[in-house]
Amino acid sequence: MLKDITLGQYFPGNSFLHRQDPRMKIIASILYIVAVFLCKNLFSFLFITLFTVALVLLSRIPMKVILKGVKPLLFILIFTTVYNVFFYQGEHLLADLKIVKIYFEGVMFALLMAVRIVCLLVGSSVILTYTTSPIMLTDGLERLLSPLRKIHVPVHEFAMMMTIALRFIPTLIEETDKIMNAQKARGSDLSSGGLIRRAKALIPILIPLFVSAFRRANDLAVAMECRCYRGGNGRTRMTQLRLHAIDWTMLFTVLLCGGAVVIINLYSPGFSV
Amino acid sequence: MKKIELDGVTYRYSPGTPFCKTALDGISVAFEENKITGLIGHTGCGKSTLVQLLNGLLTPTAGTVFLDGEDVNRKGNDMRKLRFRVGLVFQYPEYQLFEETVAEDIAYGPKNMGLDKEEIERRIEMALHFVGLDGSLKKVSPFDLSGGQKRRVAIAGILAMDPEVLILDEPAAGLDPSGREEILGGIRAYQREKKNTVILVSHSMEDMARYADDLVVMREGKLEMQGSCAEVFAQAERLTAVGLDVPQITRLMGALKRRGVPVRTDIFTVEQAKEEILRLTGGPRHA
Numbered sequence: 382m383l384k385d386i387t388l389g390q391y392f393p394g395n396s397f398l399h400r401q402d403p404r405m406k407i408i409a410s411i412l413y414i415v416a417v418f419l420c421k422n423l424f425s426f427l428f429i430t431l432f433t434v435a436l437v438l439l440s441r442i443p444m445k446v447i448l449k450g451v452k453p454l455l456f457i458l459i460f461t462t463v464y465n466v467f468f469y470q471g472e473h474l475l476a477d478l479k480i481v482k483i484y485f486e487g488v489m490f491a492l493l494m495a496v497r498i499v500c501l502l503v504g505s506s507v508i509l510t511y512t513t514s515p516i517m518l519t520d521g522l523e524r525l526l527s528p529l530r531k532i533h534v535p536v537h538e539f540a541m542m543m544t545i546a547l548r549f550i551p552t553l554i555e556e557t558d559k560i561m562n563a564q565k566a567r568g569s570d571l572s573s574g575g576l577i578r579r580a581k582a583l584i585p586i587l588i589p590l591f592v593s594a595f596r597r598a599n600d601l602a603v604a605m606e607c608r609c610y611r612g613g614n615g616r617t618r619m620t621q622l623r624l625h626a627i628d629w630t631m632l633f634t635v636l637l638c639g640g641a642v643v644i645i646n647l648y649s650p651g652f653s654v
Numbered sequence: 655m656k657k658i659e660l661d662g663v664t665y666r667y668s669p670g671t672p673f674c675k676t677a678l679d680g681i682s683v684a685f686e687e688n689k690i691t692g693l694i695g696h697t698g699c700g701k702s703t704l705v706q707l708l709n710g711l712l713t714p715t716a717g718t719v720f721l722d723g724e725d726v727n728r729k730g731n732d733m734r735k736l737r738f739r740v741g742l743v744f745q746y747p748e749y750q751l752f753e754e755t756v757a758e759d760i761a762y763g764p765k766n767m768g769l770d771k772e773e774i775e776r777r778i779e780m781a782l783h784f785v786g787l788d789g790s791l792k793k794v795s796p797f798d799l800s801g802g803q804k805r806r807v808a809i810a811g812i813l814a815m816d817p818e819v820l821i822l823d824e825p826a827a828g829l830d831p832s833g834r835e836e837i838l839g840g841i842r843a844y845q846r847e848k849k850n851t852v853i854l855v856s857h858s859m860e861d862m863a864r865y866a867d868d869l870v871v872m873r874e875g876k877l878e879m880q881g882s883c884a885e886v887f888a889q890a891e892r893l894t895a896v897g898l899d900v901p902q903i904t905r906l907m908g909a910l911k912r913r914g915v916p917v918r919t920d921i922f923t924v925e926q927a928k929e930e931i932l933r934l935t936g937g938p939r940h941a
């Protein structure tokens with residue numbers, strides 16, 4: 382039931398990508414997204430697809446998991462593809478279906494858009510979300526944004542909020558499950574009646590859930606105060622992030638990929654988006 | 655008479671995934687009518703899974719659950735009606751309270767049953783009486799009560815449904831001794847008056863010895879032992895092997911026996927122990 386929802390898609394492992402510094406991975410994934418959007422023609426798209434497949438192989442994440450991640454996108458994929466095939470106006474007519482005309486350019490465009498969306502999702506999730514634990518992610522984000530502290534942006538506090546929110550999602554899901562079962566045992570009926578009746582039936586679940594969320598927040602705040610938590614100033618960390626030569630290779634590889642895309646765009650012929 | 659019964663029931667969580675876990679493994683056990691049956695076992699042995707199967711919150715992966723000889727998961731069976739017949743109090747039930755007043759919260763179950771106003775009112779009074787709460791608390795918000803009082807309101811919410819089978823999962827966990835005694839004593843009084851079936855899940859052997867008639871011992875999703883308190887507690891070694899304990903007084907009698915005192919070892923309350931010792935010493939001496 383509720384437990385089956387996977388939140389924060391982190392897939393534990395020990396691949397090259399898993400071991401990379403989270404800061405570099407955040408920058409690399411941004412660069413990667415830019416590279417995907419720079420692709421203009423068939424050859425550059427082919428190149429970025431190969432690059433993405435190489436990333437997937439490098440991450441050693443099972444194909445099944447990757448496909449499961451693409452599944453929620455299926456509807457958008459089909460919708461954009463159909464839309465582009467039918468409504469793109471080009472020069473080479475393929476078929477005339479009276480109401481709509483299908484052009485060769487339209488088919489190409491639809492295909493490349495679909496590849497772009499899939500690459501975008503698979504590539505960025507392989508670089509970042511699948512291979513970086515939520516804690517590492519917020520750590521990396523905090524360090525990356527730390528220059529903003531100079532202009533009084535509470536970077537540490539934001540990162541702490543993110544960490545705590547991520548930490549409590551599974552807990553609250555479990556809690557919801559328990560409360561739902563308890564109210565079902567008292568005969569609450571969630572699956573019949575009109576909209577208003579169903580909304581009303583949620584009250585016995587939402588109120589205890591909120592009460593328990595506040596209680597947990599309060600307990601956590603007290604526990605943090607007891608350990609003298611005073612925000613980010615002067616706080617040291619157990620795991621220090623240090624950049625090694627190998628961490629830069631990742632960044633440079635993605636940079637090179639972006640450069641290659643630009644060059645391929647310039648020097649290869651054919652249909653371009 | 656058998657009231658509720660599991661026949662060869664297996665339950666697996668997340669079947670077909672790498673997280674698959676067998677919580678119950680082909681267990682067959684029956685709970686008798688008009689008795690308090692204690693359900694004991696080590697943490698993670700499947701007790702909580704078992705009780706959720708009894709009121710249809712979970713459906714067995716294999717096997718059948720019978721209530722009065724009828725399969726509870728048969729097609730077309732009304733699950734809500736089943737839950738009114740088999741009342742389940744979860745662990746830490748105080749976290750399910752939501753209404754503005756104690757009376758309204760207790761009335762939630764009976765209201766869902768579609769009872770009329772006077773009947774609901776009568777049941778609130780009855781439930782408050784058995785959990786030992788004062789009628790003056792009816793108009794108070796449940797969130798203003800102490801932890802122990804909240805627990806009693808939550809239990810009263812199930813008692814007010816007047817179920818044929820009442821299941822309580824660790825109803826006294828985390829309470830002080832007098833709180834335990836009041837809640838468990840109230841449940842016993844309730845059972846003795848209604849003559850229904852009560853299943854009590856607990857870790858405390860002392861509580862079991864005092865309040866349960868029969869015991870069911872589970873181990874890793876299977877039935878380990880079943881019988882009256884005396885029968886089960888007499889097998890101290892077997893209980894210890896499961897990672898459970900016997901009441902302190904039973905352990906004392908066992909120790910006496912090992913030192914050559916010819917006492918019975920199927921004794922599990924202090925009163926029985928007193929009788930037994932008096933029997934051996936030839937009755938109370940009067941000065």
